[in-house]
Amino acid sequence: MRNGEDLEGFDGEASSTSMISGASSPYQPTTEPVSQRRGLGGLRCDLDYLRGAFGRIKLAEVVLALIAFICIETIMECSPCEGLYFFEFVSCSALVxxxxxxxxxxxNLHTRIPQINWNLTICIEGNIASGKTTCLDYFAQTTNIEVLTEPVSKWRNVRGYNILGLMYQDASRWGITLQTYIQLTMLEQHTRPMISSVRMMERSIHSAKYIFVENLYRSGKMPEVDYIVLTEWFDWIKNNTDVSVDLIVYLQTSPEVCYERLKRRCREEEKIIPLVIGADHDMQKMIEKYEENRDQILNLYNMQHCL
Structure with missing residues (x-):
């Protein structure tokens, strides 16, 4: 170990030695300075690309297209000329x-072009037992589509508690509990890394808020304070996390058909769900409700990331 005096001597030695110029100095830079080659507007010709195989091929394509275009322009007369015009169009297009x-x-202009995100998120919406899972099962057989079904198993077993069943038994008491957890689990669905360029989801965080939470609140089964808290959480998520969707597909199925399917699949929690006749028959009221809430509906104009 060096003491303080040794360190001071070492520092002095280093500083004085570093002043020595030429090859005699042991404190030469480990890297050579890179010369800055400036071009028009900061652009610089990539000579390595031009010397490489791809650059040579592309240069040859340009030269051959130019030669073809010049040759075609030297022809003064032709009969018939359809083939000549077609070849002229092809050669000109190839040159450009x-x-x-x-x-x-x-x-290197391609590095300045913003990357286009070709990932697509599609949400399948519909009534209970409308056929969402059956639809998704069909697309799950396609290897290039990622399918995410509703995490119902999580809702039925939250560390031993079936909050889905509790909500069906007493929506006024357990509605906020279930919807808070649904919002969390749907957020997990939206934000998990995509393993394919196309993702299909059963419902979404948007339908959880705009359909189920709204229905609980408007039917008087969710207190206003609970509704406000959930809305505050949803707004924060929407403004700070990418939960955008590109397409919403609604499976239109009559209540009678949904009810028959509901009875056949016989989920324990759904046995107490009644059949509401005429739930989708009052079209005029639905149109009026749509016009009242037009500015809140997900679309290209009022949602930055949604279509």
């Missing part, structure tokens, strides 16, 4: 396309 591509890659 290959020229633009060569320019983009040789000047």
């Amino acid at each position: 396309v290959t020229g633009v591509l060569l320019l983009m890659f040789s000047l």
Whole structure:
């Protein structure tokens, strides 16, 4: 170990030695400075690309397209000329396309183009037992589509508690509990990393809020304070997390058909659900409700990330 005096001597030695110029100094830079080659507007020709195989191929394509275009323009007379016009169009298009591509890659312009997100999120909506799971099961057989069904098993077993069943038994008491947990689990669905370019989801965090929470509140089964708290959470999530969807598909199924399917699948929690006749028959009232809430409905114009 060096004491303080040794360290001071070492520092002095280093500082004085570093002043020595030329190759005699042991404190030479470990890397050579990179010369800054400036171009027009900060653009610089990528010579490594032009020297490489892809650059040579692209340059050859431009030259051949140019030669073809020049040759076709030298022809003064033709009969018939349809084939000549077609070849002229092809050669001109090839010259433009290959020229633009060569320019983009040789000047590294492609690195300045914002990346386009081609991922697609599709939500399947519909009434209880409308056929959402059956629809998703069909697309799950396609290897290039990721399918996420509702996490019902989580709602039926929250560390031993079946909050889905509790909500069906007493919506006024357990509605806020279930909807809080649904909002959490649907947030997990939206934010999990995509394993495919296309994701299909059974319902979404949006339908949980705008359909089920709204229905509980408007039917008087959720106190206003609970509704406000859930809305505050939802608004924060929407403004700070990407829960956008690209397409919503609604499976229109009559209440009678849904009720028959409900009885056949015989889920314990759903046995007490009654059949509401005429639930989708008052079209005029639905149109009026739509017009009242037009500015709140998810669409391209009032939602930045939703279609």
